[in-house]
Amino acid sequence: MANVIIVGTQWGDEGKGKIVDLLTEHADLVVRFQGGNNAGHTLVVDGKQYVFHLIPSGILYESKGCFISNGVVIDPQVLLNEMEELAGHGLPVTPERLLISERAHLIMPYHKLQDAGSEASLAAGRKIGTTGRGIGPCYGDKVLRHGIKLGDLLDRELFREKLGQCLEEKSFLLTKRYGLEAPKLEAIYDEFMGYAERLAPFVGNVSLALDRGRRAGKHILFEGAQGTQLDIDHGTYPFVTSSNTVAGNACTGSGFGPAHIDAVIGILKAYTTRVGEGPFPTELFDATGDQLQRKGGEFGATTGRKRRCGWLDGVIAREAVRLNGITDLAITKLDVLSGQPELQLATSYQADGATLEAMPNNIKTYDNLKPVYEKLAGWSEEIRHAKCLDDLPAKARAYVKRIEEFTETPASIISVGPGREETILLRNPFIS
Template sequence: MSSVVIVGTQWGDEGKGKIVDLLTRYADYVVRFQGGNNAGHTLVVEGKQFIFHIIPSGILYEDKKCMIGNGVIIDPAVLLGEIKELQEKGLPVTPERLMISERAHLIMPYHSTLDQASEAALAQGKKIGTTGRGIGPCYVDKVGRRGIKVGDLADMGVFRDKLQTNLDEANFLLTQKYNVKPLDFDLIYDQFQSYAEQLNPFSGNVSLELDNARKRNDNILFEGAQGTQLDIDHGTYPFVTSSNTIAGNACNGSGVGPTHIDAVIGILKAYTTRVGEGPFPTELFDKTGEELQKKGGEFGATTGRKRRCGWLDGVVAADAVRLNSITGMAITKLDVLSGQSKIKIAREYQFDGKKYQAMPSNIQLAGSVQPVYEEVDGWQEEIGDVRSFEDLPAKARDYIKRIEDITEVEASIISVGPDREETLLLKNPFEN
């Protein structure tokens, strides 16, 4: 039995969904432990594209059980839309295949309205780059002890009282601060009555279910969203998400004790990307950046926004190893670098005569530092058809070895293309 956590090492969009899909075949349970529908996992299976925002991508395997943990926040309309889409593609989602934590919080219509209104009110240069999906306001209500949970849908009297209190406050802010029309109580209540009928059969105690699975020696795979530098505590604050994205939150976000985690796999894109605002020391504004963006298909799975592209940031990678206790690295999109004669890796930052081996916590400094690069030889061969590490071009193997040296973590998985089969599994974390 093993419990394995998958985390992003950069600013998200590293290809976690594909690696989760690969490792799901060895797992019995797949657990999403944080975030909301501001994240997107894109998978290509037998030429078909699947995009998941809330449901763990393990749902593509009919013999696995998927769990949405208490650390996730749920927009019922999005979740039910995903369930419907999967059913239309011949993959029925039943309570036997999916459990939603009764302790997970609900994204309400006023959350997304407040999110969009507050972002619009910020001056240019002060904007966070939020997706506008209500993630931040929902977490604010959760921490403020006024959130509405999935379990509240089982008692519509409790739900009604909470909704009335919260909507009164939200409407005050919308009308008085943001000059936006108020939301209608009856409309929201009727809408959520319908959601309750559909979601209540899926609601349960995820923590208890996982503890029983552990006692049966089942394999459990924990799936995170976003990336380490978007962590609310350890990322480039305030240009971060509203939850803890690092591996430690797999325990808090699903109700599993920390001593029951056996391995942490960090997903590291072979170059670096970022969506939205915030510091990005290795960002490229030249032809190379455009090439990476185009060849890598760098568009956000949730927003469709272009991703900013740059060289691999070894400082960010080292931060991720330290913060997540990463035991193995999955290097993705290595194929995108094919054709580059030279490849750069940032080893440290510098500013005003001082060097930095970690991302500065001061956001102005983080936005001002300059990367100090080392340069390695690239390779010209396309590698999408490669199925063993030994068949990779020598320069590609050298690049992987350099990443291992910098991070002090062994590469256990190499992705050479978007399809499920275009992956080299060098070491299986479920096989101790």
């Protein structure tokens, strides 16, 4: 039995979906523990591309149990659309294959309006780059104890009562602060009662189900969304997401005891990308950055937005190891670096005459922050054929080794292409 957490080490988009899919073959249960449909995992299986926003990517395996836990915020329409799309691919989602936590909070129509209104009200340079899907306002209501849970949806009277209370406040905010038309109670009630009928068979106690699985000796895989530097507490605040993306939230976000975790896999892209606004110390604004963007197909799985690209930031990689307690790295998109004559690894920052070995807290510090680079030799050979470490060019192996040395963390997985088969598995956390 092993219980393994997968987290992103950068700003998301590190290729977590593929690694989750790879390890799901050896797991019994797969859990999505935070975030909403502002995140996406892209998988390529047998030449077919799948994009998941809420359902764990382990759903591609018919024998696996999948869970959406209490730490996730759910847009019911998006979830149902995702189920229908999978059914269209011949992968019907049944209650036997998917359990959704009764404690997960619902994204309501007014959350999306509030999200859009708030972002539009911010001055240029202060915009967060939110996806506008209502995730932040939903988490905000959860913390303020104004939220509506999926379990509430199954009690018609309770749902109507809570909806009325929420709309009274939201209507004032939307109309007076943002100049928007507030949604009507009856319209929302009718819409969500339709969702309730379709989702009711999938709702239950995820924490209890996971504990039963653990006691039965099941292998459990916890799947995070986004990346460490988007964590609400530890990321580049305020340019972050609205939840805790670090490994510790796998436990609070699913109701699973931390003493039962055996390994934490940190997904580290071989270079660095970021979608949206916010600091990005190693960002490249030249032909190299454009080349990485094109070759890596760097567009957001959820938003379609072009990703900003830069050299590998060792500072945030090492910080991710510390914050998450990472035991193993999975280095992804190493193949994208093929053809680069020289590579650079940021080992520290300089700001106002001081050397920084961690991301600064003061957002203004980023204005004068410059990365300090260590140069490494690149390689010209294509590597997508590599099946083991020895198949990689010597300079590619040296690059991987330097990452391991700098982060003081071994690489257990190396991805050399988007396909399932284009992966070098050095250590399987569910076996060794």
